[in-house]
Amino acid sequence: MRLHIVTGKGGTGKTTVATALAMALASRGGRVLLVEVEGRQGVATLLGHPALPYEERELTPLPSGGRVCVLAADAESALLEYLELFYGMRRAGQALNRLGAVDFATTIAPGLRDVLLTGKATEAVRRRAGARRRAADSASAPFHYDAVVMDAPPTGRIGRFLNVNSEVAGLARVGPVRDHADKVMSVIRSPRTRVHFVTLLEEMPAQETLDGIAEINALGLRVGSVVVNMARPPLLGEDDLAAAANGGLDKAELVSGLKAAGLSDVDGLAAALSDEVRAHALRVRLEHRTRARLTELGRPVVELPHLEGGVDRSALDRLAETLGEQGMDR
């Protein structure tokens, strides 16, 4: 796969998964670009960097020799770059900027905004090694990037964001924007592009994933994996879980165990702990149901563990490895 689009409900760890995926894809020594399009500087925050500029900047090299570059794309810079690249209109771009045309391009016409942002990512997908960008399509040199990962907008907006053609159609029926949109769309529709969904084993993110996948399928785009993030292993066996969920936990056994462990006030403690166990059992039951619904989709379901104490660079390395072990490194 060459373009990986990562979406998910807010709060599911989309940026973390996109970053780990870029690292996993580079783990065999390739060069991978991670593009962020929401202007949130999520990657910089995740890595503890100051805000990243509008340029492809390399992360600390991976042990494997693979390379991950990061681009924090914003619509305003993309528009100025687009004008300069395609029309040689640097001055006009600056004049437009002064007039508030940035508002024009980036807010009044969201279709235009999206086509600029997706355009940036798809240009990187098409770019050839050594070639000037303008000549990217005609060159026969190998691709500059082996893969591109896009940290895309959340599930609620992903369909509209990727369906740039129809978004732009209302605004520009013919003309250069339309041509550009068509080119972008051909990369997004390519058999080598996948849209991955990040979710938690909770009701709302899972429902949004189901809805989002239906939407992506309806658009004729290809769904990749469902990434279940922050998964926690159950701490009890099936029987104990079932009993606890139904309020039938063996309290006498719990009391005797706590006594055997040398704890005091075992009755009070057993009461408190059995409430905690019951809540855990209910959560695990809900997680089972949710996982079953996600599995029914027939897409690969990949799981990433919940990491105590948050995500840092070494945690990202571990997540990347876990993604690789589950086949998400190609």
Place this chain on the structure above:
Amino acid sequence: MTATHAPSAPRLDVDALIDSPETRIIVCCGAGGVGKTTTAAALGLRAAERGRRAVVITVDPARRLAQSLGLESLDNAPRPVPLPEGTPGGLHAMMLDMKRTFDEVVEEHADPERARQILANPFYQTLSTSFSGTQEYMAMEKLGQLRQSGEWDLIVVDTPPSRSALDFLDAPKRLGRFLDGRLIRFLSAPASTGAFRFLGAGVNLVTSAVNKVVGAQLLSDLRSFVSAFDTVFGGFQARAERTYRLLQAPGTAFVVVTVPDTDALREASYFVDRLAADGMPLAGLVVNRAHPLPDGAGARLTAAEAVRAETALRDAGTHSLASAALRLHAERVRTREHEARLRNRMLSHHRGIRVAEVAALPEDVHDLAGLRTIGAALADG
């Protein structure tokens, strides 16, 4: 004192807030996915059950929650929520349809012919369905309408899931600024009038750039849209200012909703600063999905003690149930400590902010009973 103890932040007294007849508008804001809609609905229900005539405006409720509020159809008007007999107050709920709201604004202000022209313009259709500030703007518009109708004495607003929490405050102004802005006047002015002659050669350069990039069709749609729209609205910006001032008025209370994780707390922190900078009245912070420890013996058992006891059992190879319970407890205590650290860090930047904490529930809320439980938890703080 360990990190598991609640920090000394003053408690947000939710009942005092919703009981006070002075409180007319409560705005729930915060990052996406933190439970804004549930919080708004729970506040509305609790207020109704304590005697207020409340209405909740939601933007994008989860399906089952919407059903529990009787919001099966999206008809952009408040619907009564059936409550048990003898409830002292009343509750209405509505789901915002931003296009419909925008259409209504147009129809209200334009004569039928002009309204028809505006509604049919492709540019208007983009503006009313996907302009990034429209949803925020229309939520405020609806709020203004409901406030004016006088039918409700408490309006609870669930804000749109914006890209950034700040969009919510900026978008209405941006939309107003855009519709009043010099770019749109410039683009819509006939080329020959030279309204922008002072820009000299820049004008042609820019017009030609815009033509090249977006095509002439868009410019002509835009011109006809603006001329139709302009005569109807005069000052769209003034309208945006009015809705904005409604938010600053006494009687409005902002509740910043968050969950105890780094990203959501950072958003909440930005929002608190921004509300202060804009002179918006902040009632307090609601921290959803927290993991408080049980009272009594459970609260006294530390993670280290639980791990020690669990190791002893494991070494003996007996009592697997107690062993699992102790591991679970240790994990829970550590989670609580982590949450408390994040929360205290945020609160240390915002001294004096009032806080209500709501414990995580094992399952999502999708009925009135669930909302009632959340409302009670909010009031317990």
